[in-house]
Amino acid sequence: MKVGVGFSCEDNPFLAGKLAAMQALAVTEEPAITFLFCTANYDLKTVYKSVKEVIGNSKLIGGSTAGVITARGVFEKGVGVCTIEKSGVEAETLVINPEEIKSLSESGLMEIKFREFADSGTAFIFPDCSCDNMPLILRRIYNILGPDFKYIGGGTGDNLSFSGAHQFTEKGVGVRGIAVALLRGLEFKIGIGHGWIPWGEPMIVTRSSGKIVYELDGFPAFDAYSKNLGLKEKNEFAYFGMKYPFGMPCSGTNFLIRDPICVNEDGSIRLVSEIPQNSAVSLMKGNSENFINTTEQLAKRVILSCPNPKAIFLFNCVSRYLLMKKDFEKELKTVMSNVDEDTPVIGMLTFGEIGAYSSVPLFHNKTMVVAAGW
Amino acid sequence: MDNTAFSIYDLFVFYEIASLSYLQGFDEFMEEIVEKSTRLFGTRRLAIVLLSESKEKKEYYFGFKNKINLEEMLAIKPENCFVYYFDGGKLGFIYFENDCKISLRSNKMYNIFSKRIEELIKAKFMEQAIKENEEKFKNIFLQSPLGIEIYDKNGRLLEVNRACLDIFGIVNPDELKGFRLFEDPNLPEVQKQKLLGGEAIRYESEFDFDIVKSKKLYNTTKSGKMHIDCSITPLKVNSDICGHIVIVQDITERKRNEEKIRYLTFHDNVTGLYNRHYFEEEIRRLDAERQVPLSIIIGDLNGLKLLNDAFGHFQGDELLKKIADILRKACRKEDIIARWGGDEFAILLPRTDKKTAEQICMRITNLCMEGEVRIPLSIALGCSTKENHLEDINEALNRAEDAMYRQKSMEGSEVRKRLLSALKRTLLENTDETEEHIDRIKNIALKMAEKLGLSEEQLNSVKLLAEFHDIGKVAVPEDLFRKGKSPTPDEIVLMQKHVETGYRIAISFPELSGISEEILHHHERWDGRGYPKGLKGEEISLLARIISIADSYDELIQGMSHEDNPDCTKVLKEIKRNSGIKFDPSLVDLLHTILVL
Numbered sequence: 014m015k016v017g018v019g020f021s022c023e024d025n026p027f028l029a030g031k032l033a034a035m036q037a038l039a040v041t042e043e044p045a046i047t048f049l050f051c052t053a054n055y056d057l058k059t060v061y062k063s064v065k066e067v068i069g070n071s072k073l074i075g076g077s078t079a080g081v082i083t084a085r086g087v088f089e090k091g092v093g094v095c096t097i098e099k100s101g102v103e104a105e106t107l108v109i110n111p112e113e114i115k116s117l118s119e120s121g122l123m124e125i126k127f128r129e130f131a132d133s134g135t136a137f138i139f140p141d142c143s144c145d146n147m148p149l150i151l152r153r154i155y156n157i158l159g160p161d162f163k164y165i166g167g168g169t170g171d172n173l174s175f176s177g178a179h180q181f182t183e184k185g186v187g188v189r190g191i192a193v194a195l196l197r198g199l200e201f202k203i204g205i206g207h208g209w210i211p212w213g214e215p216m217i218v219t220r221s222s223g224k225i226v227y228e229l230d231g232f233p234a235f236d237a238y239s240k241n242l243g244l245k246e247k248n249e250f251a252y253f254g255m256k257y258p259f260g261m262p263c264s265g266t267n268f269l270i271r272d273p274i275c276v277n278e279d280g281s282i283r284l285v286s287e288i289p290q291n292s293a294v295s296l297m298k299g300n301s302e303n304f305i306n307t308t309e310q311l312a313k314r315v316i317l318s319c320p321n322p323k324a325i326f327l328f329n330c331v332s333r334y335l336l337m338k339k340d341f342e343k344e345l346k347t348v349m350s351n352v353d354e355d356t357p358v359i360g361m362l363t364f365g366e367i368g369a370y371s372s373v374p375l376f377h378n379k380t381m382v383v384a385a386g387w
Numbered sequence: 388m389d390n391t392a393f394s395i396y397d398l399f400v401f402y403e404i405a406s407l408s409y410l411q412g413f414d415e416f417m418e419e420i421v422e423k424s425t426r427l428f429g430t431r432r433l434a435i436v437l438l439s440e441s442k443e444k445k446e447y448y449f450g451f452k453n454k455i456n457l458e459e460m461l462a463i464k465p466e467n468c469f470v471y472y473f474d475g476g477k478l479g480f481i482y483f484e485n486d487c488k489i490s491l492r493s494n495k496m497y498n499i500f501s502k503r504i505e506e507l508i509k510a511k512f513m514e515q516a517i518k519e520n521e522e523k524f525k526n527i528f529l530q531s532p533l534g535i536e537i538y539d540k541n542g543r544l545l546e547v548n549r550a551c552l553d554i555f556g557i558v559n560p561d562e563l564k565g566f567r568l569f570e571d572p573n574l575p576e577v578q579k580q581k582l583l584g585g586e587a588i589r590y591e592s593e594f595d596f597d598i599v600k601s602k603k604l605y606n607t608t609k610s611g612k613m614h615i616d617c618s619i620t621p622l623k624v625n626s627d628i629c630g631h632i633v634i635v636q637d638i639t640e641r642k643r644n645e646e647k648i649r650y651l652t653f654h655d656n657v658t659g660l661y662n663r664h665y666f667e668e669e670i671r672r673l674d675a676e677r678q679v680p681l682s683i684i685i686g687d688l689n690g691l692k693l694l695n696d697a698f699g700h701f702q703g704d705e706l707l708k709k710i711a712d713i714l715r716k717a718c719r720k721e722d723i724i725a726r727w728g729g730d731e732f733a734i735l736l737p738r739t740d741k742k743t744a745e746q747i748c749m750r751i752t753n754l755c756m757e758g759e760v761r762i763p764l765s766i767a768l769g770c771s772t773k774e775n776h777l778e779d780i781n782e783a784l785n786r787a788e789d790a791m792y793r794q795k796s797m798e799g800s801e802v803r804k805r806l807l808s809a810l811k812r813t814l815l816e817n818t819d820e821t822e823e824h825i826d827r828i829k830n831i832a833l834k835m836a837e838k839l840g841l842s843e844e845q846l847n848s849v850k851l852l853a854e855f856h857d858i859g860k861v862a863v864p865e866d867l868f869r870k871g872k873s874p875t876p877d878e879i880v881l882m883q884k885h886v887e888t889g890y891r892i893a894i895s896f897p898e899l900s901g902i903s904e905e906i907l908h909h910h911e912r913w914d915g916r917g918y919p920k921g922l923k924g925e926e927i928s929l930l931a932r933i934i935s936i937a938d939s940y941d942e943l944i945q946g947m948s949h950e951d952n953p954d955c956t957k958v959l960k961e962i963k964r965n966s967g968i969k970f971d972p973s974l975v976d977l978l979h980t981i982l983v984l
Binding site: 132148149152155156157158159160161211215217261262263264265266269289291292293295370371372373375 | 394395396398399400402403406407408418419421422425426427428429430431432449450451452453485486
């Protein structure tokens with residue numbers, strides 16, 4: 014099986030797309046599927062068009078991002094393309110409407126198409142960063158595909174101007190959807206890690222709704238949060254929120270991270286993703302050293318246990334990138350140190366990450382997902 | 388998870404388990420269970436089956452791509468699954484499945500989690516059962532046809548149902564805000580005191596809406612009075628009174644019916660007089676020394692059967708009512724007047740001597756002479772007086788009865804004569820019969836009868852028959868005779884009934900009973916197509932056959948009366964044409980012989 018990777022940071026979007034696609038296609042010729050990750054500071058439709066011209070009828074999946082990850086590092090401007098050859102690999106793509114999937118009866122079309130595809134495989138999921146209730150959506154998808162699928166992906170976004178994310182399939186460029194690709198004929202080993210550690214006493218989310226936590230242990234969320242940190246003013250929250258996210262217990266003594274964004278007038282806290290009411294949470298703390306160590310162990314665990322990986326996918330939270338700053342490159346290097354020079358590496362900075370500790374995919378924040386395919 | 392002691396991480400898990408709730412619906416509860424178990428325990432598949440008390444089954448599956456046979460899997464019990472039976476299986480079970488063999492620690496965690504789920508399920512079922520009961524009782528309260536009011540311990544009204552509002556004519560329930568049980572002016576004082584003493588009470592009383600209005604208690608659409616049946620029970624919690632419940636019914640209708648039954652028990656429903664049962668009770672009561680002299684009058688109404696047979700029971704009832712009015716008019720207030728039986732009446736006159744009783748009898752007789760219901764009013768009376776308190780009252784009764792019978796037999800023929808006369812008068816006045824027509828028929832019929840050599844007795848019967856053959860027409864509505872147009876089929880049937888009516892009238896009078904069959908047959912036809920029985924040929928009595936021809940001949944002749952010279956030959960021809968059809972052929976020839984000659 015052949016995997017090709019291409020990258021370009023040409024200013025001209027058409028050229029950038031074309032060059033990246035051609036580089037990838039130089040290895041694989043007729044791909045079963047093409048991954049496209051493009052920073053949001055390009056004219057995405059132009060990039061898309063140029064890539065499509067090159068890849069022809071290949072299935073396509075991907076989205077916009079704040080940064081494309083390659084073996085050489087993270088690029089805040091660029092187009093990354095990865096193609097997987099057809100031999101023995103089949104792919105199917107679909108864009109899901111989040112509102113349809115959230116209702117208790119799953120979307121009929123999706124259900125039929127996906128149930129018929131295969132009993133096992135790998136699902137790449139790229140939701141729009143604005144999607145609500147991704148944990149529930151992932152469970153819905155899992156309920157259709159079952160435990161014999163592996164799940165990996167991350168939220169598409171923009172360059173933090175919050176102007177809107179985009180998702181790509183071979184059918185076109187969309188917004189506010191969830192792009193999903195199913196692959197079979199390819200195995201993946203997937204690992205998740207973050208390096209955050211619990212700090213302080215556990216708290217109960219006594220009232221929350223959607224992405225907003227109203228109360229912790231019966232007190233206004235901000236009061237309970239700031240008590241542990243000595244925070245006095247709401248305008249200091251942005252700094253602390255980035256450094257001290259919430260963690261929910263997760264199987265295998267892990268913690269599922271939840272990233273606070275801002276505090277509201279009423280003392281409630283808005284998060285990137287939902288924390289269900291009645292959950293137990295802890296404040297989490299971390300530093301670059303922890304993060305890098307964790308990533309190193311993660312990379313070893315995933316990549317080295319994989320027999321002759323043909324491709325490495327990396328989905329790393331954009332907030333880790335912002336937090337770690339220059340140390341982010343170090344983190345990336347620890348991953349690369351376990352990868353052969355020739356092994357294609359592609360990924361993107363994500364707004365929420367998708368991966369499973371056991372079988373059921375969870376929606377993570379401030380986390381790194383590494384997937385090695387063969 | 389490994390087998391070391393519980394860690395701070397486990398504390399998180401315990402927190403999460405403790406905070407699991409079942410506040411919304413079943414689906415939301417399942418979502419929360421799935422979210423927690425997949426996140427906390429790495430559950431990859433989950434199934435839950437819940438059974439309610441009514442054996443209603445709810446199922447929820449997560450992670451099962453294809454349909455599975457859960458019972459089979461439970462029987463196998465794979466190492467990577469955990470099953471917990473709620474309430475020993477009575478309420479269902481939950482099935483968890485992991486990627487790998489479930490460790491001892493995971494087993495403990497699943498156990499704790501499942502127990503928490505079980506606790507919540509039981510609480511939910513109980514909550515549902517309580518809610519169902521509440522709904523049930525609420526429905527009973529709201530839909531009860533009995534009025535229900537609930538008061539607090541201070542007597543302030545808390546709840547009232549629709550039936551109660553309807554009983555008291557209240558449109559807007561807000562009218563009763565602040566209403567107090569112990570300040571209700573319609574609550575009898577005696578009952579109120581018992582209630583204040585903590586007793587439960589039940590009473591019937593009159594409820595006055597005018598009091599409600601005058602005291603401006605609340606707006607009501609009703610006025611006047613009604614009868615209510617009211618029961619008030621203190622509500623107790625641990626023997627402390629915490630309120631009262633009032634159940635009220637409008638029994639006005641029931642009271643009215645009771646009154647009606649009481650009335651009918653002692654009254655005759657046709658005349659409104661007392662009945663025999665009451666009369667006998669009164670005899671027993673008034674048969675005392677201080678009521679002496681005690682007089683009794685027994686009366687027997689004449690012609691009731693005749694009237695019933697001829698004109699129907701409606702007319703018979705009118706006669707009875709008329710005589711009842713006369714008796715009331717003739718008697719005094721203290722006299723007990725009763726309908727003794729069918730056409731018999733009895734009057735008990737306390738402290739009344741014989742002379743006065745006879746005067747009352749005279750008054751009754753005189754009043755009867757002034758009245759009539761199709762036939763003259765006539766009643767045979769007999770009276771007697773118990774002068775001595777030691778005398779047996781039944782003897783006085785028997786004497787009065789005997790006197791009445793003597794009167795009846797003495798007057799019998801005279802009364803019958805008057806009745807018959809009255810009927811004939813009615814026949815001539817209200818129907819198409821005329822004296823002239825009767826005479827002509829008599830004439831023809833007699834000639835025929837003489838020609839046939841009939842006996843003197845038979846000749847007399849012919850005369851009577853000519854006079855009374857159509858007597859039954861007195862019962863036919865008068866307007867049928869005045870109609871210009873042809874009668875409708877229903878009117879024809881009504882008219883034809885006169886033969887049966889005539890028959891019944893005839894058998895009521897000994898004078899006419901001998902020709903009753905002839906009256907019945909006089910519209911039969913020789914060919915059997917007549918009425919009422921369809922008799923044929925000589926089954927029809929001879930005299931009826933004679934009258935039939937005579938009657939038809941006269942009708943036909945009178946039908947030509949507008950001509951100057953009515954031609955009897957034409958009539959005879961018509962009669963002959965019906966010989967053997969309508970008429971006896973031999974009698975047709977006889978008539979021909981008589982008339983031609």
